[in-house]
Amino acid sequence: MTRWLALPGVPPLLALLALLGLWHLAATFFGYNFFPTPGAVFKTLPALFGEAEAAANIAASVKRMLAGFALALAVAVPLGLMMGRSPLVAKLVKPLVATIYPVPKAALMPIIMLWLGIGDAAKIFVIFIGASLPLLQHSFGGALAVDQKLIWSAQAMGLGPVKRLFAVVLPSALPEVMIGCRVGIIMALIVMVSSEMIARQSGVGNLLFNSADMALYDTVYAMIVVIAAIGFVADVAFEFVRRRLTFWAEIHQDPLVPSA
Template sequence: MSAVAVDAAPRPQRGGAPPRRRGLLVTLNVASALAGLGLWWLWSATADNVPTPVEVARRMGELFGDGTLTDDILASLQRVLAGFALGTAVAIPVGFLMGWYAVARAVFEPWVQFFRTVPPLALIPLVVVLMGIGETPKIFVIFVAAFLSCVIATFQGVVDVDRTLLNAARVLGAPTRVIFARVVVPASTPYILVGMRVGLGSAWGTLVAAELVAAQQGLGYRMQNAQIYVDRPTIFAALICIGVLGLIMDRLLLLVERRATAWQERR
């Protein structure tokens, strides 16, 4: 009797929302995009200095056709990925050290909090003086933006680990390294991935200003160059490319987050 009751009990669903709900969300996404496009069209119809979506699409086709926009996208992607990857690679171990060891927290936290109050864009004049006008200062500024977002999230993830889990692992005789690897790291993973998503947004937000520093290619450079010639469709085209690339990369990180935290209870 009890076995039948257990078998008949509803099992928790995996794989996210049910199909009907996913279909509704996709429909809302499409409707939102179309509404935004309609507002843009209305804006361009009531303002003389705003290009229409057709004009921007035509300009994007021209820039893709001669390879200009493709080269700019590749140059910007290389800078963002390099700065973001370096910032994340440094932030995660530093965040773990700060959260797990009080001595490391005392050493690193004042510097992290200090630089958090300094906008990465404010560092551009300094890094240009110290590093020149090559690729290094551009990547460094993006690195700082990604690092600061991810290190705080990682640190907070370690600090917020449920003490009951830590105490239970100690009572069961688990050594410190096992507790860290089997309890702290999994519990901190959601925080780390959220920090990476925020850091990715900061990296793209810093990119345009970083590419104003003597760049010859890149979406930020293309926008600056278009501003000089009052080429509004090109400015809109570069903005759209940045937004689309950032959205795609964020969705990829969100997919990784769902796979890595599938053990969590979801609403």
């Protein structure tokens, strides 16, 4: 009878509805003008997307987020895989990672803007750093756990080290790398939003604060909804891709992404 409740996607959807319900009740109960109901907020969404400037801001933000993440993917994954297979590389990179780890990445924004100017480069760079750490960590862990015999089998077939890294180590570590991707894309989003809130020039984060300054409360909440939606969609999309790419793996973990 309640089997449809267990379908994938249904529980989160119900949770979403429950959240909106709670929000509505709380907003009507308090009745503050700075705490609008979800209905009022959703009514501003079409206007928000219809407005050229806002839509362009959102698109530009997402583009920077994806660019930073792609850069992290290209750099951190191979580096993490090499760390897992070479103790020397691990020994060299680990202390650097441990040093960057506690630094608030988005807080680097003002300093990086000194170096790279106020354009996209600085913003993409900060996102790149933020998304790199989880990718590096998970690629490292995944490569470390690759069955040595698998590598030997490939060696006996005549595969050289570079080819082994991409043809054996990468696919073996893929389930773990994909978990890193899922955490990494969320990290990219977090860094994107917070760095824009700090730099206050353009993008989603800036839009969010400008509307707060101008007392456009409905827009503030609408922007929060938009950011939350980007996070939710990115998470679901990556989980989908992960399942598609690692269906062959023996164990199917379904990691809940911890926020950072």
